[in-house]
Amino acid sequence: MNKDLALPLPLYPFPSLISPLSEQIAADTVKWIEEDFCFLNDKMQYKYCKSNFGKLSARCLPDMPAYERLQIAAKFMLWGTIFDDYFEFKPLDELVLLHDRAMQILEGSVPTQTDSPFFPILAGIRDSLQALMPPSWLKRFSRNVGIWIASMQEEVPYKGIMRFPSLSNFELLREKTIGIQAYLDLIELQLGGCLPDAVMLSPYMKELYRLVSRISAWCNDFFSIEKDIDREPLNLVLVLQQERGLPLQEAYNDAFVIHNRDVAEFMTLQAAVPDFGSYTADVKRFVYYLxxxxxxxxxxxxxxxxxxxxxxxxxxxNF
Structure with missing residues (x-):
């Protein structure tokens, strides 16, 4: 990449926290890579260990009331990231089968010997969540997992051939492919209780989920730009460059404008939590954790x- 480019990194006004158990969860994550994901080759296991995914969950979910809850969140984050990497260039028919089987597992199906090695891990995550959260929560979580995995099918016309979508189509797609919606659901593990669907599926919460998905996607795209050039067309900077015929620097600046607008909208909503009756205090805590x-x-x-x-x-x- 041209070293003369001025590519600013995102800055946010939110508190920077980390779990006091961050080193422990980082060590556990390495253990899972070496044991649960032992089907990966040595090179990929090494790369995932250096990715330090345990610290990601320690920063994003810093106030888990019990270590087992942080473990579940961290394992799901690790599972989802490796799943996405592993299957991202697969053909459409294979992605359809993977989605359908993932949903069956989340609904209670028992993995078989013919299943992908990813599915016994997912079944373990499901069982752990089932022991902590009510069926209504697990149904909502599973639906969000399904939205993300299904979105991998929508990427097929673009990935591998460097074909760019329109900006409008890309923005709708990227909200899903970032895969963070189900991870946001895990914030409820920090609350000590479960918010009802009447709250979590309200227009207010849906808009917050949409904005956080976008902000997280754009942030990822800024940090991914070096690895995505000539490899991955589904990056906000590269889509803007293609659609508007811009040099990379100007496309990056335009992407920052979109990102900053979404952050401003999120902060406006964050400061104006509606009245949810007896759930209002927990909603405010949830929105703080976003x-x-x-x-x-x-x-x-x-x-x-x-x-x-x-x-x-x-x-x-690599795989």
Missing amino acids: GIMIQGQNDWYQIDTLRYKQGGFPEKG
Whole structure:
């Protein structure tokens, strides 16, 4: 990349927190990579260890009341990231089968010997969540997992052939492919209770989920730009460059305008929580933790991980 480019990094006004158990969860994550994901080759296991995903969950979910809850969140984050990397260039028919089987597992199906090795891990995550949260929550969580996995099918016309979508189509797609909606659901593990669907599926919460998904996606795209050039067309900067015929620097600046507008809209909503009756206090805590999630992701990119450095990320054919 041209070293003369001025590519500013995101700054957020939200608190920067980290779990006091961050080192422990980082060590557990390495253990899972070596044991649960032992089907990966040594090169990929090494890269994932250097990605330091445990610290991501420690920053995004810093106030888990019990360590087992942080473990569940961290394992799901690890599982989702590796799943996405592993299958991102697969053909459409295979992605359809993967989605359908993932949903069956989340609904209670028992993995078989013919299943992908990803599915016994997912079943373990499901069982852990089932022991903590009510069926209504698990149904909502599973639906959000399904939205993300299904979105991998929508990427097929673009990935591998460097075909760019229109900006409008990309923005709608990127909200889903970032895959953070189900991870946002895990904030409820910090609340000590479960918010009802009447709250979580309200227009207010849906708009917050949409904005946090966008902000997280744009933040990821800024840090991913070096690895995405000539490899991945689904990056806000590269889509803007293509659609508007801009040099990379100007496309990056335009992407920051979109990002900053979304942050401003999020902050406006964050400061104006509606009256949800007896649930209002918990909604305010949830919305506070959405800001922590945004800040935690950004801190992880800048402090903890090598995933976005040269050689630190999976490339086509690595698996």
